[in-house]
Amino acid sequence: MKRIGDPVLAADRITLIFGGITALNQISLEIRDHEILAMIGPNGAGKTSMLNVINGFYHPQSGSITWKGESRRHMRPYQAAAQGIARTFQNVALFRGMTTLDNIMTGRLLRMRRNFLWQALYFGPAEKEELAHRAYVEQIIDFLEIQSIRKTPVGRLPYGLQKRVELGRALAMEPELLLLDEPMAGMNVEEKEDMCRFILDINDEFGTTIALIEHDMGVVMDISDRVIVLDYGRKIADGPPDEVRANPEVVAAYLGEPDQGEVRAPPAAQRHSVAM
Amino acid sequence: MDVLAAVFVTPFANMWGNPEFVVEVIIGGLLSGVMYSLVALGFVLIYKASGVFNFAQGTMVLFAALTFVGLIEHGLPIWAAFLIAIAVVILLAVAIERLVLRPLVNQEQIILFMATIGLAFFLEGFGQLVWGGDVHPLDIGIPKAPLIIGGVLVNEFDLVAAAVAGSLVAALALFFQHTAVGRALRAVADDHQAAQSVGIPLRSIWVIVWSVAGVVGLVAGIMWGSRLGVQFSISLVALKALPVLILGGFTSVPGAIVGGLIIGVGEKLAEVFWGPAFGGAIEDWFAYALALAFLLFRPHGLFGERIIERV
Amino acid sequence: MLYREVGQFKTSYAADQAIFPISQDRWLALAALAAAYLVIPAIGSEYWLLTIMVPFLVYALAALGLNLLTGYAGQVSLGTGGFMAVGAFATYKLTTAFPELNILFALLLAGIITALVGVLFGFPSLRIKGFYLAVATLAAQFFLIWMFNKFPWFYNYSASGVISAPPRAVFGRVFVTGAEADPRARYLFVLTVVVLLALAAKGLVRGRIGRAWMAIRDMDVAAEIIGIRPLRSKLLAFALSSFYCGIAGAMWAFIYTSAVEASAFEIDRSFQILFMIIIGGLGSILGSFLGAAFIVLLPILLDNAPRLAGFEMPVNLVSNLQSMVFGALIIFFLIVEPNGLARLWVIGKEKLRLWPFPH
Numbered sequence: 001m002k003r004i005g006d007p008v009l010a011a012d013r014i015t016l017i018f019g020g021i022t023a024l025n026q027i028s029l030e031i032r033d034h035e036i037l038a039m040i041g042p043n044g045a046g047k048t049s050m051l052n053v054i055n056g057f058y059h060p061q062s063g064s065i066t067w068k069g070e071s072r073r074h075m076r077p078y079q080a081a082a083q084g085i086a087r088t089f090q091n092v093a094l095f096r097g098m099t100t101l102d103n104i105m106t107g108r109l110l111r112m113r114r115n116f117l118w119q120a121l122y123f124g125p126a127e128k129e130e131l132a133h134r135a136y137v138e139q140i141i142d143f144l145e146i147q148s149i150r151k152t153p154v155g156r157l158p159y160g161l162q163k164r165v166e167l168g169r170a171l172a173m174e175p176e177l178l179l180l181d182e183p184m185a186g187m188n189v190e191e192k193e194d195m196c197r198f199i200l201d202i203n204d205e206f207g208t209t210i211a212l213i214e215h216d217m218g219v220v221m222d223i224s225d226r227v228i229v230l231d232y233g234r235k236i237a238d239g240p241p242d243e244v245r246a247n248p249e250v251v252a253a254y255l256g257e258p259d260q261g262e263v264r265a266p267p268a269a270q271r272h273s274v275a276m
Numbered sequence: 277m278d279v280l281a282a283v284f285v286t287p288f289a290n291m292w293g294n295p296e297f298v299v300e301v302i303i304g305g306l307l308s309g310v311m312y313s314l315v316a317l318g319f320v321l322i323y324k325a326s327g328v329f330n331f332a333q334g335t336m337v338l339f340a341a342l343t344f345v346g347l348i349e350h351g352l353p354i355w356a357a358f359l360i361a362i363a364v365v366i367l368l369a370v371a372i373e374r375l376v377l378r379p380l381v382n383q384e385q386i387i388l389f390m391a392t393i394g395l396a397f398f399l400e401g402f403g404q405l406v407w408g409g410d411v412h413p414l415d416i417g418i419p420k421a422p423l424i425i426g427g428v429l430v431n432e433f434d435l436v437a438a439a440v441a442g443s444l445v446a447a448l449a450l451f452f453q454h455t456a457v458g459r460a461l462r463a464v465a466d467d468h469q470a471a472q473s474v475g476i477p478l479r480s481i482w483v484i485v486w487s488v489a490g491v492v493g494l495v496a497g498i499m500w501g502s503r504l505g506v507q508f509s510i511s512l513v514a515l516k517a518l519p520v521l522i523l524g525g526f527t528s529v530p531g532a533i534v535g536g537l538i539i540g541v542g543e544k545l546a547e548v549f550w551g552p553a554f555g556g557a558i559e560d561w562f563a564y565a566l567a568l569a570f571l572l573f574r575p576h577g578l579f580g581e582r583i584i585e586r587v
Numbered sequence: 588m589l590y591r592e593v594g595q596f597k598t599s600y601a602a603d604q605a606i607f608p609i610s611q612d613r614w615l616a617l618a619a620l621a622a623a624y625l626v627i628p629a630i631g632s633e634y635w636l637l638t639i640m641v642p643f644l645v646y647a648l649a650a651l652g653l654n655l656l657t658g659y660a661g662q663v664s665l666g667t668g669g670f671m672a673v674g675a676f677a678t679y680k681l682t683t684a685f686p687e688l689n690i691l692f693a694l695l696l697a698g699i700i701t702a703l704v705g706v707l708f709g710f711p712s713l714r715i716k717g718f719y720l721a722v723a724t725l726a727a728q729f730f731l732i733w734m735f736n737k738f739p740w741f742y743n744y745s746a747s748g749v750i751s752a753p754p755r756a757v758f759g760r761v762f763v764t765g766a767e768a769d770p771r772a773r774y775l776f777v778l779t780v781v782v783l784l785a786l787a788a789k790g791l792v793r794g795r796i797g798r799a800w801m802a803i804r805d806m807d808v809a810a811e812i813i814g815i816r817p818l819r820s821k822l823l824a825f826a827l828s829s830f831y832c833g834i835a836g837a838m839w840a841f842i843y844t845s846a847v848e849a850s851a852f853e854i855d856r857s858f859q860i861l862f863m864i865i866i867g868g869l870g871s872i873l874g875s876f877l878g879a880a881f882i883v884l885l886p887i888l889l890d891n892a893p894r895l896a897g898f899e900m901p902v903n904l905v906s907n908l909q910s911m912v913f914g915a916l917i918i919f920f921l922i923v924e925p926n927g928l929a930r931l932w933v934i935g936k937e938k939l940r941l942w943p944f945p946h
Contacts, residue, residue, distance in 0.1 A: 081814035093809035110814035112795040122790030134600045379922040391921045398914025405907040518722045560733045564726030571715045
């Protein structure tokens with residue numbers, strides 16, 4: 001039985017405004033240790049913006065983030081990385097010129113210490129460090145079952161595999177908090193099952209806290225411990241999946257009625273696609 | 277100590293003591309800035325419409341001017357030489373579209389940029405092959421008499437240049453904003469694929485744009501050539517247009533003008549008042565340093581569009 | 588069929604990450620080294636050594652430096668000539684101020700000085716990207732050349748303005764610079780320096796620094812999320828690249844032309860070296876060498892071709908043709924193989940897997 005701990009990350013009244021649009025409106029949430037938290041909501045609700053704020057890409061106009069006890073308005077992305085936050089992106093931010101192996105190896109950069117003189121020499125301490133990290137990365141490659149594409153430049157991989165490689169790169173950072181932005185977008189059923197398995201295993205074996213944005217309600221109901229719903233920059237629900245599923249406001253904003261006797265075109269304001 | 281005085285004290289003292297001279301220098305700078313703007317205009321056109329940073333713009337200016345001068349030297353009347361030069365420029369645009377742009381259509385900007393560097397080398401060699409490498413003096417009857425306006429010494433030539441540049445800019449601005457072709461050009465500049473998918477014929481647009489840029493280049497080349505003689509150093513002048521673009525932003529026609537004026541004035545002032553302290557020839561690098569300084573505060577130039585990178 | 592990797596299994600990660608994992612490549616590399624060290628000095632004429640091999644090596648080193656910055660780290664630079672000039676003049680000042688200083692140390696120090704200058708001009712790279720950065724490096728290029736021309740201190744107040752490189756020897760006896768230097772000594776010296784620096788470069792790009800650079804090149808916004816500090820990485824690229832270019836410039840002045848003049852390092856030189864890495868292959872150590880070879884040999888070919896074909900061509904015709912051929916080749920390469928000769932080499936090897944069999 002999984003032990004969900006205390007909050008490791010807390011966002012306190014985050015407000016983010018882009019040129020007239022309020023992407024996030026006084027949002028407060030927390031992420032608890034070892035849990036899998038899902039963030040759902042219609043497009044444009046602010047889910048990716050929230051991740052970007054946590055990760056340091058966007059700087060909110062007000063509010064603060066508390067991570068590992070330290071409160072701050074914002075930090076630079078590399079600081080977030082150095083403090084144990086890793087993430088993946090909706091549009092796959094891999095380094096296209098490099099192979100799968102090299103991309104995942106970049107995730108180990110924070111832990112490589114040898115200075116450039118040792119690097120130039122290569123043989124000796126730099127090589128030892130390199131091989132040690134290579135061994136770790138190979139474990140990740142085994143875990144994600146991508147051995148066969150190890151040396152393929154990622155630009156040539158199909159979308160689903162790219163997402164898997166990106167997950168691998170995030171894992172290589174040995175993160176305490178893993179932020180996944182639509183990790184299963186564009187995947188078929190089998191691929192989704194694989195991804196779910198990986199996410200659950202990561203949470204289980206390494207105890208990594210995971211926050212993911214996801215549109216597939218089936219996945220959300222299956223794997224998440226808690227669900228947060230955003231709509232137009234506001235948080236409208238926060239609780240276990242079943243509770244959220246039944247919340248009338250959430251249904252109105254995002255989910256739609258579960259059983260419909262007749263097929264009716266939903267009103268324009270609620271035209272959302274729901275994948276079940 | 278001397279150096280500090282030379283940089284921070286003497287120039288300003290000199291300027292204070294000779295206000296009319298300062299005005300003359302500024303006007304001289306403005307007018308030479310107009311010439312820079314003309315060259316920069318060609319860049320902006322091409323960048324706006326094909327997304328290509330055309331390093332060969334300077335060489336195109338040179339090539340067009342060489343053609344014009346060469347034809348005149350062979351005895352053709354000016355208007356005939358002008359028309360034929362335009363035709364050559366259009367032919368060049370067609371050839372470039374066919375041989376360079378089309379094969380590289382979906383490549384990254386940096387690749388296209390490097391291709392234009394290759395183009396520059398090619399055109400320079402070709403131009404000099406056909407017309408020879410000597411200086412070709414050019415005189416098409418633009419008046420060059422010095423005038424005194426309001427106590428300041430100005431040259432008629434520079435006024436004509438300013439008038440020409442002004443009319444060109446006005447014509448281009450109208451063209452971009454108010455014609456269908458202009459709108460198509462702006463669409464193409466934004467997104468090639470999207471433009472194609474609404475049926476805009478990319479290739480014709482590119483030929484049009486490069487031709488227009490070529491004509492602008494021809495005019496610029498004629499103006500510069502009348503002043504300096506048509507020679508290789510014109511393409512170096514074009515390198516100078518880069519700082520102009522940096523100041524003005526790569527996609528803005530007014531920016532190219534303002535940028536050119538600022539660089540022209542800045543350069544002249546620096547050369548006249550700060551130059552002597554350092555043995556002269558500050559003009560070699562001042563424009564770039566000025567551009568660099570601007571870039572540090574406004575990485576996209578004064579008028580350029582801020583590109584927001586989304587991840 | 589000649590190039591089969593069949594039977595070559597790697598049983599350790601170290602073997603997998605070797606510079607030449609495939610044994611045919613290893614043999615080829617060793618053969619090339621052997622030829623370079625043993626065969627060429629023995630049979631090469633003075634002309635070959637001094638006007639082909641030495642400039643090729645010096646250019647290759649400069650191309651290597653630029654490739655680190657532009658090919659791997661993605662920072663476009665048009666200031667290569669300027670940095671080479673810094674190396675040349677720094678070495679000149681060092682060797683004239685400290686006559687007892689060993690040439691190798693002089694080179695090393697000059698490289699470090701150039702690296703510092705490179706870092707200075709690299710600072711804008713955090714805010715400025717792409718072409719804008721290229722223009723900023725033009726500022727460096729024009730300013731540096733102007734500076735070396737303007738201030739007599741750099742050429743020790745010499746009246747004629749033409750300074751020749753003072754003679755220096757390694758191991759106390761073997762002159763590598765100056766009028767007495769034996770061509771073979773010069774060649775071997777340059778060869779050794781270049782080989783060592785190339786190996787160092789390979790070490791750099793194989794490991795974490797190379798990966799960080801390529802990450803910045805490919806998507807510098809995303810590079811931060813894995814903990815890369817972009818400014819540090821970029822500045823390191825500028826520093827190391829300038830180090831290489833500085834040493835290349837020093838060897839150009841001291842060993843190749845035996846004269847230290849700013850005019851050898853003008854904007855044309857920067858373009859020339861940029862062409863080398865475009866044609867040779869961005870982001871490839873081998874590519875730097877291939878590109879340098881190509882651009883060194885092409886003019887010689889063009890010079891001699893008419894003669895071989897039986898007619899004379901006037902000199903300026905040849906130089907114009909060269910410009911045209913260069914330009915056309917750049918465009919050709921970018922269309923056909925943007926990854927340059929290095930990629931063509933790799934493709935060639937892949938074809939050799941089958942050849943002479945059809946499938």
